[in-house]
Amino acid sequence: MSTLLLEQVRKTYRKTVALENITLEVQRGELFGLVGVNGAGKTTTLSLLMGFVQASSGQVRVLGENPWNNPGLQRRLSWLPGEVRLPDAQTGRQWLSYQARAAGHGLERLPALEREWEAVLDRPLRTLSKGNRQKVALLRLLSGNAEVLILDEPTSGLDPVAQERLHETLRKLAQAGRTVLFSSHSLAEVQALCDRVAVLDRGQVLQVGRTSDLERRQERTLKVWTRDPVPLELLTVLGGEAESARHAVLRGNHLLEDALPRLFPYGVEQVHYGGEGLEGLLAHLHDAPLEPSVLSGGRA
Amino acid sequence: MNGVVFRQSFGSGRLGLALYGVGVLVVLASGTLGYEAIAQQGKALSNLLRSLPPALMAGFQLSMQSFSSPLGYVSARSLSLLWPILMVAFAAGAGASVAALIERGTLHYELNLPISRVSWFSSRYGAAVVGALALVGLTGLGLALRLGVNTWSFVALGGAFTLFWLGVSFLLASLLRDRGPVFGLTFGLFALEFFLTTLGRSLEGASWLERFSVWSLYNPEYTLRHGPDGVALAVLAGGGLLLFALAARVWRGRDFPA
Numbered sequence: 001m002s003t004l005l006l007e008q009v010r011k012t013y014r015k016t017v018a019l020e021n022i023t024l025e026v027q028r029g030e031l032f033g034l035v036g037v038n039g040a041g042k043t044t045t046l047s048l049l050m051g052f053v054q055a056s057s058g059q060v061r062v063l064g065e066n067p068w069n070n071p072g073l074q075r076r077l078s079w080l081p082g083e084v085r086l087p088d089a090q091t092g093r094q095w096l097s098y099q100a101r102a103a104g105h106g107l108e109r110l111p112a113l114e115r116e117w118e119a120v121l122d123r124p125l126r127t128l129s130k131g132n133r134q135k136v137a138l139l140r141l142l143s144g145n146a147e148v149l150i151l152d153e154p155t156s157g158l159d160p161v162a163q164e165r166l167h168e169t170l171r172k173l174a175q176a177g178r179t180v181l182f183s184s185h186s187l188a189e190v191q192a193l194c195d196r197v198a199v200l201d202r203g204q205v206l207q208v209g210r211t212s213d214l215e216r217r218q219e220r221t222l223k224v225w226t227r228d229p230v231p232l233e234l235l236t237v238l239g240g241e242a243e244s245a246r247h248a249v250l251r252g253n254h255l256l257e258d259a260l261p262r263l264f265p266y267g268v269e270q271v272h273y274g275g276e277g278l279e280g281l282l283a284h285l286h287d288a289p290l291e292p293s294v295l296s297g298g299r300a
Numbered sequence: 301m302n303g304v305v306f307r308q309s310f311g312s313g314r315l316g317l318a319l320y321g322v323g324v325l326v327v328l329a330s331g332t333l334g335y336e337a338i339a340q341q342g343k344a345l346s347n348l349l350r351s352l353p354p355a356l357m358a359g360f361q362l363s364m365q366s367f368s369s370p371l372g373y374v375s376a377r378s379l380s381l382l383w384p385i386l387m388v389a390f391a392a393g394a395g396a397s398v399a400a401l402i403e404r405g406t407l408h409y410e411l412n413l414p415i416s417r418v419s420w421f422s423s424r425y426g427a428a429v430v431g432a433l434a435l436v437g438l439t440g441l442g443l444a445l446r447l448g449v450n451t452w453s454f455v456a457l458g459g460a461f462t463l464f465w466l467g468v469s470f471l472l473a474s475l476l477r478d479r480g481p482v483f484g485l486t487f488g489l490f491a492l493e494f495f496l497t498t499l500g501r502s503l504e505g506a507s508w509l510e511r512f513s514v515w516s517l518y519n520p521e522y523t524l525r526h527g528p529d530g531v532a533l534a535v536l537a538g539g540g541l542l543l544f545a546l547a548a549r550v551w552r553g554r555d556f557p558a
Contacts, residue, residue: 013555043558052411053555069552075414081558085405089312102304102413140409152558 001064003028003148003179004049009058011044018044019203022058026181026196028147031174033190033211034183036200042183043082045200046152049181050079062148075103078146082153082183084137088126092119092136096143105144113139117165130157138166149173151182155189167193191215221274222255224248227267238262302415305423310430313397317431320390324435327382328442355498379454379520383439385490387462390435392486394428395469396479403478408558421551425470425544432462443524453528454520460536461518465490467543474550490515514539 004026011019019041026032034042047053048060051067051074060066065073087095100107114121119135120128128136134157141149149170155163170180170193184190190197191211199206199214207214222240224230229245238259240250250259256273398421401407410420440455469486476482493515500509500516510516517532 013557047556047558050408050412050558052408053557054553069417071414071416071419074412077412079408079412079558081405081408083405087312087406098304098308099409099413102302102308102415104414 002026002061003030003063004032004181005059005061006045006048007059007061009048009060010056011048011053012056017203019048022203022205024198024205024208026179028179029174029177030196031170031180031194032182033194033197034181034200035185035187035190035197036183037185039202040200041203042185042200043152044203046150046181046183050077050150076147078141078144078149080137080141080149080151080154082156084130084134084157086125086133086136089124091124092121092128092139095125096121096136096140099140100143103144107143109143110139113142117162131159131162134158135162142169146178148179148181151180153183153185155184155186216253219251220253220255221272222250222259223272224250224260224263224268225270226263227269230263230266234262301426302419302423305410305413305415305420306427309424309427313394313427313431316393317434320386320431320435321438323386324383324439325442327386328439328446330382355502379439379458383458383520384461384518387432387435387458388465388487388490390432391428391462391465391469392483393469394424394431394466395471395473395486396483398424398470398473399476399482400479402556407556411556417552418548421470421474421548425466425548428466428470429463432466433459436462449524451524453523456528456533457518457520457523457536460533460540463540464514464536464543465540467540467547471543471547471550474547474554 002025004024006022006024009019009022010017022041022045024045034045036042044053048055049062049067051062051070054068060068062073063076067073067077086092090098096110097107100110113119117135117139119139120132121136121139125133125136134154138154141151151170155166158166167189170182174180174195182194191214194211196209197211197214198208223243224247226246226248230242230248232242235242235248235250238250239252240248240259242248248263252259260268260271401410411417413420415423436455436458439458440451443449443451443454465486468489469482472482472485476485493513496509496513497515500507500513514536517529517535519529519532523529523532
């Protein structure tokens with residue numbers, strides 16, 4: 001049985017279609033990423049799984065149950081929003097204590113988490129920085145014993161050290177059998193962290209697969225500055241174009257192995273090599289129809 | 301109802317409740333303390349009455365008799381004018397505090413608790429009702445101590461009146477997502493009710509307008525003099541509870557996208 005399941009789900013808000021025919025499965029112990037630009041449908045997908053909104057059609061299952069109006073299931077889920085906003089007047093400790101009492105679990109793990117995250121819990125939440133508020137919300141996420149953790153762009157307010165600590169924590173949780181689903185607009189973050197990923201765009205799943213599959217499908221960019229001009233005929237053969245007489249841009253795969261050595265005779269002075277980024281990947285996925293092998297890899 | 305949510309809701313609103321308590325006492329004091337001074341100056345009392353617009357007199361159910369005794373004076377000046385405004389503001393604030401959770405984005409932590417939506421919503425409502433009854437009780441106690449009259453009928457009327465407006469504000473909270481509109485619309489409807497009653501009493505042949513106004517059921521002076529009005533109590537309290545039941549139903553089925 002899948003821990004998280006969306007089957008041919010459609011979600012509309014009045015006349016606006018937020019999600020169209022989404023199908024996803026996430027297994028127990030997986031670290032699964034949803035990636036997409038703003039408005040792609042990531043947060044709506046997470047809202048459906050949390051039971052915050054009801055699907056217009058299709059089937060949503062979390063741990064085998066429909067999450068809509070299912071308070072019993074909420075005990076097994078934990079949520080972290082993208083933009084962390086907390087009750088202003090309370091301290092972090094007061095708020096966490098209330099949340100724990102209402103959720104029916106203790107706060108035995110809180111002291112250790114407080115030390116680990118260097119969280120500020122005894123000041124009114126309105127006085128805390130964005131990063132410190134995020135830490136309080138993270139402590140809420142981690143202090144319970146939820147089997148499924150759903151996080152919406154969790155690292156947006158964190159400094160790099162805290163981001164890495166969160167990544168490490170999520171990896172450990174997944175290794176311990178918890179299921180972690182999180183969204184991000186950072187392709188690099190998802191690739192670095194997740195076992196599998198779904199790429200969403202305009203309410204549809206463009207691709208589901210292992211992050212390694214995604215990397216293979218990504219087009220790379222190679223920018224080369226040379227001492228001598230590179231002939232245009234050669235650039236055309238290599239799939240590149242001239243930005244100026246001594247500056248060429250090449251796009252494709254295997255550029256370092258195949259294309260770069262052929263430019264050495266022209267005196268390579270500087271090289272910049274990178275991925276195409278999320279927007280580039282989305283354009284690439286829109287242009288290239290999904291291969292059956294990739295699709296089947298998406299259904300674990 | 302959920303005890304933890306109820307206590308949390310009541311606890312977070314305790315400062316507001318205390319301030320309202322002070323406000324109620326100030327309103328009562330302004331009526332009771334002022335009466336002796338005005339009563340000694342019959343001419344000034346008459347001038348005061350003449351200075352009020354006829355429509356206002358009609359809308360707030362004031363009459364020359366209202367000012368002829370401490371009881372009438374207090375009920376007319378405080379209970380017909382300032383007190384209901386204070387209590388509608390309390391009711392509007394209680395509903396707005398629920399909408400504020402949606403507006404601020406903190407509601408989803410509550411939705412992530414193993415508590416049904418209806419139970420959570422009822423707990424917030426329950427805390428507001430208890431707070432309102434405490435304020436109405438305080439008013440009744442203040443009146444009894446100051447005037448030496450039996451005020452339980454007023455406590456019942458005031459409780460039913462506030463219950464009605466709590467129903468209105470919680471229904472608006474279940475439909476809207478910002479505290480400002482919830483507060484403003486609750487007050488706007490209250491103003492509309494007053495306007496309908498005033499028109500119905502001021503214009504000849506327009507008394508039918510009062511049928512569309514629950515405000516006309518709120519008459520503290522009559523209640524204090526003659527005892528409770530069963531119809532008024534039933535309509536106000538029953539209407540308030542029906543509105544809340546509708547609000548809870550809307551709340552249960554509503555999408556709250558993150």
